Amino acid sequence: MPSVTVDGKRLWERLMLLSRHGARTDGGVDRQALSDAEIAARAELAGWARAAGLSPFTDHAANLFLRLEGTEPGLPPVLAGSHIDSQPTGGKFDGALGVLAALEAVESIKAAGPTPRRSIEVVAWMNEEGSRFAPGMMGSAVYSGARKLSDIMQVTDPGGKRAGEEIARVLKADRDIPKRPLGRPATAYIEIHIEQGPILEREGKTIGIVTGIQGKRTFRVTVTGEENHAGTSPRAARKDALAAAVAIIKALQDAFWDKDDIIRFTIGRMIVEPNAPSVVPAKAEFSIDLRHPEAEELCRLGDLIEPLAQANRGPCDVGVRQLLHDPPLTFPVEIRDMLSAVAAKMGYSAMPIASGAGHDARYLHYFCPTGMIFAPCEAGISHHPAESIAPSDATAATNVLAEALLRLASSL
């Protein structure tokens, strides 16, 4: 079996260089999907890839691939990557680590030689975060066939720009990057990601072998009341949409309170109209993000939302719309065992860990054998300018990835 060791210093330098695109003054990164900052980051990635002898490609969803051609180019490639878009108040590592670790792994494999049998492709999926165009994981969803390209093209950002226009703009900005079809078969997909939680750090482990991704349902609740004057309308005559929203949220909080703290229930977004201090709100719209590792429990909990909203709407009207229902998933044991074996061989401490967050690996899971490696992140902080990881942990995860990719690319 061939072996490979990555260049941790080069990986770290590239993480810092990439973070300049969309850099915030507070040390964080704001690199929205399909933005100018992302265009610049793509160009830098493609430049590094070409210098390393890899070939950049893209597709109609503006996913970016950096390919190391194998000795049998006709075989489905091994994929590894993540995304390079960020939350508006994001950090330097969420997504970027997975892409740059894959680039580092492939570059090290190429340098170590000999050329593996199967091609290996680094991939940066388009719009994982979904903060500009919701919901996220657009590129991986379209690539894997879970969503239609024509659907995502119509999604608009808060400024009214269509994703389709912005994809066209990004593809036009790409210099000499050929387009290939969506959904080309793959041998496997491996994604490194920061844990975005405190467990690896707490347990003192270097490598997280991800067991699966918890299930997620999202909803939009729209409460419609009636605008009225704050000084003249008695409480009994009001249809106060915000008051009804508060009652509904309180009822949901009570219903979703679990002693073991397994349920993840978040109201992250609320919009009030007309949102004026002296006007009784006519409308309150809020998001629900509900997650659970067990499929049945996720169904049961999510199905409580509509009846609880109706029971607590007071004099207002309420509508509940489910936007997404992704059941929990478990990555194939073969991939997990292989990653564990590689980590053990290299002497890294490792542990199985469940993913609370969704990742592009969610969609790839239904497309080809998929696995994930988590790297510890400081105090579990992510989606925040303070997001931080230890360079040695990044190197360790990348070493495991490189060895795993080499094994997958060498497989028969």
Next chain:
Amino acid sequence: MPSVTVDGKRLWERLMLLSRHGARTDGGVDRQALSDAEIAARAELAGWARAAGLSPFTDHAANLFLRLEGTEPGLPPVLAGSHIDSQPTGGKFDGALGVLAALEAVESIKAAGPTPRRSIEVVAWMNEEGSRFAPGMMGSAVYSGARKLSDIMQVTDPGGKRAGEEIARVLKADRDIPKRPLGRPATAYIEIHIEQGPILEREGKTIGIVTGIQGKRTFRVTVTGEENHAGTSPRAARKDALAAAVAIIKALQDAFWDKDDIIRFTIGRMIVEPNAPSVVPAKAEFSIDLRHPEAEELCRLGDLIEPLAQANRGPCDVGVRQLLHDPPLTFPVEIRDMLSAVAAKMGYSAMPIASGAGHDARYLHYFCPTGMIFAPCEAGISHHPAESIAPSDATAATNVLAEALLRLASSL
């Protein structure tokens, strides 16, 4: 005692003509303070006044006066009016009725002759609504000395424009309207306004003799938590600013629930940050509008807010800032009795009524003897495109105003 009857048809026509400035497609009016629409409305008002033999004046706060010169011009004038700015989703009558009724009354008085002893001035106070530059009642507050001109000049609208710049723009657009000093003494001030509540309609009364204005305290509550990932952060580790805001609002709702439905408690505005569906909110800021007709009770209730916010903030931080504390006020009995006597003499059904909303009369009350007349409005609806009044009710209130102004202007 001289007598006068107004022209209800002319009044109604002018109400419809004025509503073209800032007309919404839904029949409502969006005429923001110091906007182009308001500039056009001022020009039309000044034109009507000049045609009727009145002289327009303004001041450094862009209040607009239309003066009927009395036989003894040195005496403090009698003032009557309201405002011509509107809420963004306003109707045709809130404010406009008070100004156009005063114009109609004065024009009728002049036409009926003889010229009264004291001058009478129609006034349109600058920025009553406070929807563009907050808080409202700016023109009457500055005129009466409750606020400093230099303070209001610095207030900015949501687009960052300073009120001072916009006042200068409006004054520049005025054609041949001389400026006079702020705070010139007045004999009395009478304001007609739509009730903005359902009581007169319900009681079948034509004229409301306003007893006073309930007290009002406003607050801004800022809850600061910590941004976190909706999928990975356990409830116990969260500092969820929206969850804390909901707990605080619930506690306030419970504390301010009164069987008799006298307390007016409104959360009209809420801003969540970063306001993303999959991010635990780091910040939630909301407004409180609290009103009560009794000074002591208003103090007691408002003073509960800070301790209740602190007791229910959970793991978050909370700050409570009072923006305004206007105690309740009672208009002088002499003015109320005079208005009642005029209504009775004219055969209109009338009743005393408390004002739930604030009006420019609030500030004039501390400046000169002040009173208000309420006109019924359909279903109590105001601050809404559907705001509606009966032409006969508008005429009745204006007849009472004309007679009252004539009495005040004829007084020794």
